[in-house]
Amino acid sequence: MGENVLKLLPEIERIGEEALRRKVINVWEEAMAYRDWTNDELRSIPFTLLAADVKIFFIEHVRTCCRMSIAVDEVLSEAYGERKTPVNRDYLIAGALLADVGKLLEFEKKSDGTIFKSDYGKKLRHPFSGVGLAFKHGLPPEVLHVIAMHSKEATTEKRSPEAIIFHHADFIDFELVS
Numbered sequence: 001m002g003e004n005v006l007k008l009l010p011e012i013e014r015i016g017e018e019a020l021r022r023k024v025i026n027v028w029e030e031a032m033a034y035r036d037w038t039n040d041e042l043r044s045i046p047f048t049l050l051a052a053d054v055k056i057f058f059i060e061h062v063r064t065c066c067r068m069s070i071a072v073d074e075v076l077s078e079a080y081g082e083r084k085t086p087v088n089r090d091y092l093i094a095g096a097l098l099a100d101v102g103k104l105l106e107f108e109k110k111s112d113g114t115i116f117k118s119d120y121g122k123k124l125r126h127p128f129s130g131v132g133l134a135f136k137h138g139l140p141p142e143v144l145h146v147i148a149m150h151s152k153e154a155t156t157e158k159r160s161p162e163a164i165i166f167h168h169a170d171f172i173d174f175e176l177v178s
Helices: 003-008 010-014 020-034 040-045 058-083 089-098 119-123 126-136 142-150 161-177
Strands: 107-109 115-117
Touching: 003 010, 003 020, 003 107, 003 126, 010 020, 010 058, 020 058, 040 058, 058 089, 058 119, 058 161, 089 126, 089 142, 107 119, 119 161, 126 142, 142 161
Parallel strands: none
Antiparallel strands: 107 115
16 A cells, blocks of 8 residues: 555655654545546646746656755755754655645646646645645644645744755745746
């Protein structure tokens, strides 16, 4: 079980805690089932609908931001050693992989494959849906925090170290295409 999700997101295997890995997979499985998203569709839809002619695809974006987050944490560890602000790598990876999972509810597809913002998505953006799904599957509040705090809705709130790292990785990708 979960092989389909692991094919899409092999970075899940970098989460050390087995129970957390399983929960991340369960969230993705439920989100994919909501609109019957296939792996091929998730590899071919744009990662954002907020910019025109986006050439970066959804799964590419999720994986890239996760890997950028890991790389930032590794560089900080190399540079500062024990002086580095503590980061829970499992929470960082889980949060990075789940931050945009709510887009599977926010986006909808037409029969011709066109992707658009659903009525649901017009009322609840993906950070809210993502937190709801992750909460339902028992993810820790530290991971919910990364999901909730990654987007524009949280600009005035204090972020954890994991949320700071992911937020900046995510906005590197977003700001390069917008």
